[in-house]
Amino acid sequence: MRHRGVIVGLTLIAALVWTPVQEAVAEQSRVRLITTGGTISNRPGGRLSAVELLASVPDLEDLLEAEPEEFANIPSSALTLDQWLQLARRINQVFQTDPALAGIVVTSGTDTLEELAYFLHLTVRHARPVVVVGAMRRPGALGYDGAANLRQALRVAGDAESPGRGVLVVFNNEINSAREVTKTDALHLQAFQSRNNGALGATARDRVIYYRRLDRRHTTTTEFDIERISRLPRVEIVMAYQGASGDLIRTAVDRGADGVVIAGAGAGSTSAGQRDAIAYASEKGVSVVMTSRTGGGRIAPQRVSTEPEESPATRAESRRPRRIAGEDLAPVKARVLLMLALTVSDDRDVIQRMFSEY
Numbered sequence: 001m002r003h004r005g006v007i008v009g010l011t012l013i014a015a016l017v018w019t020p021v022q023e024a025v026a027e028q029s030r031v032r033l034i035t036t037g038g039t040i041s042n043r044p045g046g047r048l049s050a051v052e053l054l055a056s057v058p059d060l061e062d063l064l065e066a067e068p069e070e071f072a073n074i075p076s077s078a079l080t081l082d083q084w085l086q087l088a089r090r091i092n093q094v095f096q097t098d099p100a101l102a103g104i105v106v107t108s109g110t111d112t113l114e115e116l117a118y119f120l121h122l123t124v125r126h127a128r129p130v131v132v133v134g135a136m137r138r139p140g141a142l143g144y145d146g147a148a149n150l151r152q153a154l155r156v157a158g159d160a161e162s163p164g165r166g167v168l169v170v171f172n173n174e175i176n177s178a179r180e181v182t183k184t185d186a187l188h189l190q191a192f193q194s195r196n197n198g199a200l201g202a203t204a205r206d207r208v209i210y211y212r213r214l215d216r217r218h219t220t221t222t223e224f225d226i227e228r229i230s231r232l233p234r235v236e237i238v239m240a241y242q243g244a245s246g247d248l249i250r251t252a253v254d255r256g257a258d259g260v261v262i263a264g265a266g267a268g269s270t271s272a273g274q275r276d277a278i279a280y281a282s283e284k285g286v287s288v289v290m291t292s293r294t295g296g297g298r299i300a301p302q303r304v305s306t307e308p309e310e311s312p313a314t315r316a317e318s319r320r321p322r323r324i325a326g327e328d329l330a331p332v333k334a335r336v337l338l339m340l341a342l343t344v345s346d347d348r349d350v351i352q353r354m355f356s357e358y
Contacts (some may be wrong), residue, residue, distance in 0.1 A: 004067060004192050022334065028064055028065050028101065029103075029155050030065040030101040030102055031064055031103050031105060031157045031160075032067050032069060032105070033053065033067065033068050033105045033107070034070075034071050034091070034105070034107075035068070035072070036074070036076070036087070036108050037074040037109065037298050038075065038076050038113075039134060039135050039136065039146075040053070040107050040139075040150070041073060041107065043138060043139035043141075044140055049068070049070060050068030050069060053068070054066050056139075057147050060154070061157060063151070064154060075111075076111050076134075077109065077111055077175070081120065081232045081339075082231075085226060085232065087120070088119065088144035089170065089270075091104055091126075091212070092123075092124060092125055095126040095128055101128065102129075102329075103130065103131065103157030103162060103163075104157060105127070105130075105131045105150070106129070107132075107133055108134050110135070110191065113134050113169065114178070114192070114332065115332050115333065115336055116285055117167050118178045118179060118214070118336050119340075121179055122336070122358065123222065123224055123226045124167060125220060125226075126220065127163045127219065128163050129159075129163055130169070131162075131167075132167060132178065133150055133153035133170050134186065135149055136188070137189070137270070150172050151169065151328055152173055152203040155203055155208055156175055156203060156208055159207075161210055165213060166214055166219050167218070167219070169192055170203065171189075171190075171191065171192040172190050174199045174201075175210070176192060176200055177197075177214060179202050179329075180214075181193065181196070182295070182330055196328075197294055198212075199211070200212060201295040214358065216290035216297050216358055217358050219254045223344065224340045227251045229340075232339045233339050233343065234257040234259075235257065235260065235335045235339050235342070236252040236257045236260050237335055238263070238274075239331075240262060240263060240271060240274060243271060244273055246271070246275075246276055246277030247273075248276075248277075249262075250280055252334045253284050253286050258286070258287070258346075259287040259289065259338045259339070259342055260278075260281055260287070261289045261291055261331050262274070262290050263291055263293040264290055264292055264299075267299060269289040272321070282322070282323075287341075287342065287351060288324065289334050289355070290325055292326075293331065297326045297328065298301045298327055299328075301324075301352055301356070309353075319347060324352050325355060326339075327356060334355075337354065341354045341355075
């Protein structure tokens with residue numbers, strides 16, 4: 001009887017230990033892969049489908065349950081702004097109709113990946129993660145990185161610590177915020193980095209690790225309602241350089257631009273000709289955002305003095321056409337935010353507030 005009691009006790013303990021393991025396997029995370037194309041699928045002779053991309057990921061069934069959906073299969077530079085709107089709406093729809101879905105992975109070509117990721121960061125209105133991923137080398141090339149990047153992106157999308165962090169970009173085992181990440185090299189595998197801010201986390205062998213969170217507004221706190229936007233405003237980017245005439249700014253204004261982003265030298269410097277052209281844009285009601293072409297640093301809003309006696313420097317600055325400060329956003333991302341901001345308001349102060357919050 002004594003031995004029988006021991007056996008029964010061990011059996012009960014084994015049942016208690018074994019049952020959660022069985023439940024964990026049964027409740028494996030489910031992730032949707034939505035493909036748009038890019039180098040990750042661009043094999044010689046034809047592009048990989050969403051199903052084929054998933055089939056290229058080793059041991060996927062041991063990680064999670066992945067389901068494919070093909071949105072497009074083209075180079076990232078061929079995606080239109082209308083398709084951006086359609087993709088954001090589709091992601092919101094998937095999350096709305098499938099509450100059990102853990103997250104979504106979106107494939108993109110690397111050339112414009114950071115722009116698409118930031119657009120989704122501002123327009124997807126759900127806390128569950130959207131992870132944007134791609135590859136620097138095409139299928140069949142020596143050192144093809146697509147399957148490895150996709151595997152890590154799927155892990156991040158299915159991880160319990162990923163919700164609430166905004167849209168993420170996963171490359172080469174690093175997790176970066178869509179707001180901060182930029183493509184820093186045309187060819188190297190380690191092409192996506194957050195420079196001054198550093199990565200949000202990493203995909204280690206045993207688990208997904210996060211180091212920090214992003215405090216700026218995004219996803220669930222965004223004020224941009226993609227369902228009410230039928231067309232994105234036209235916003236052009238013009239770079240500052242020695243002796244620039246300002247003709248490109250004037251032409252953009254005359255050809256119907258709703259906004260212009262200036263990639264200024266240093267902390268936003270422009271040529272004399274460009275300064276005159278910026279004044280022309282302001283007179284025409286075109287929003288002008290100042291950013292830096294350097295790849296780092298912050299452009300602060302202009303000072304507006306209320307003092308009766310201003311210093312000469314303050315007085316000179318207050319007489320300049322009031323531009324919108326792009327904060328620390330890269331020019332291409334400032335363009336994305338300005339396009340969305342202009343769907344809400346063309347008031348300079350309102351747009352400046354958005355650049356300070358997002």
